[in-house]
Amino acid sequence: MAEQTFKLPDIGEGIAEAELADWLVKVGDIVQEDDPICEVTTDKATVEIPASVSGRVTWLGGKPGDVMAVGGDLIRIETDSAAPVAEKPAEDAPKEDPRPESEPAAKAGPKADPKPEPKSEPSRPRPARADAPAAMVANAAGRPLAAPSVRGKAREMGIDLRRVRGTGPAGRILHEDLEDFLAHGAIPAAGPGRVQRTATEEIPVTGVRRAISQKMQEAKRRVPHFSIIEEVEVEALEDLRAALNRQYGEKRGKLTLLPFILRALSEAVQDHPEVNAHFDDDAGIVTRHAALHAGIATQTDQGLMVPVVRHAEAMSLWEQAAEIRRLSEAARSRRASPKDLTGSTITITSLGPLGALATTPIINRPEVAIVGINKMVVRPVWNGMAFMPKRMMNLSCSFDHRVVDGWVAAEFVATMKRLIEVPAMLFLEGHDD
CATH class of the missing domain: 2.40.50.100 (RNA polymerase II/Efflux pump adaptor protein, barrel-sandwich hybrid domain)
Structure with missing residues (x-):
């Protein structure tokens, strides 16, 4: 041994x-x-x-x-x-007691017992066994083993995780275990009428959440932010997107709004290289990037992650869409490599249909700008003769005022607005300096 x-x-x-x-x-x-x-x-x-x-x-x-x-x-x-130490027992072991021996040989003694008595023999339960009793398996801190998303779902369902048997690796509680717990007659307790809620919960800020909080705090502390919010009509863009999806969606995959924003960004940074840059404020050096390595802010069970679409300027719309899907799935399933999560030159953030009318996003330091996409809504727009219903969306962009002047930022946002409102310009070959 x-x-x-x-x-x-x-x-x-x-x-x-x-x-x-x-x-x-x-x-x-x-x-x-x-x-x-x-x-x-x-x-x-x-x-x-x-x-x-x-x-x-x-x-x-x-x-x-x-x-x-x-x-x-x-x-x-x-x-x-x-x-x-193997999970399955030896072939000559009694079928009625298939558990692996769990006590050290020295403790059990060198003499073998020809007539084992399973009921009185001490053994350590194996949490991952399907036939194990419903018992909580705790981590080193004494909490049941479960991912944050499972803990959140259990709170919503009113389930005490200490009562749930986990069937995942090392007894980890899975989403399926919560559903199984309810399916077998366990119903969350409901109080009679409205009652006062007095419970508190202390949640240590650790892991990805701690890394996020430190980065956000440092960005707000060191970067003098200013934001510009611009209203953009997306009627023509949405018509084009729908037409492309009808014609090519089955073969190439459906296009979301994000690849079009990414295409507009790759064009806009050519005219405004000041925003596609890093600022090393310790060394006092600004590095402008010709390549567009776009960070895509992605919400996961572990918190906010920013996978990176590398060389977005060299991709077609469908290539961008496929890469965004790959990176988002990798981040949410925690399969993203360190390379997938590093090297962005500017970040895009979006809350999709849950987004507000306007936001003031925090810069992903050492970048100097971030582009925020807000939710799309139908608003009455005056066309000179009458109000017409139009699909509208606000862009919320934040900038590092140490590097990007207000006028430059306003020009950049105006360029983004023009490219989005007239999407045919996204497909022009070449670029005029």
């Missing part, structure tokens, strides 16, 4: 440390090689760390929220080639 200590591995992109987001195992658990053992979070993504060997967990190197250095001690696993 041997105990091995494993280090926090290098997760790429020159990252020197990561925050321990959650343990997926606890001391005493039996893990198999490549089973996920924990989640760590950088300022770019959340990554699952797999087990390097099979064995029993004997020590955990920190608690959720701790910041750990790459190469630091992460976990210790006791391995023994003679120990039955």
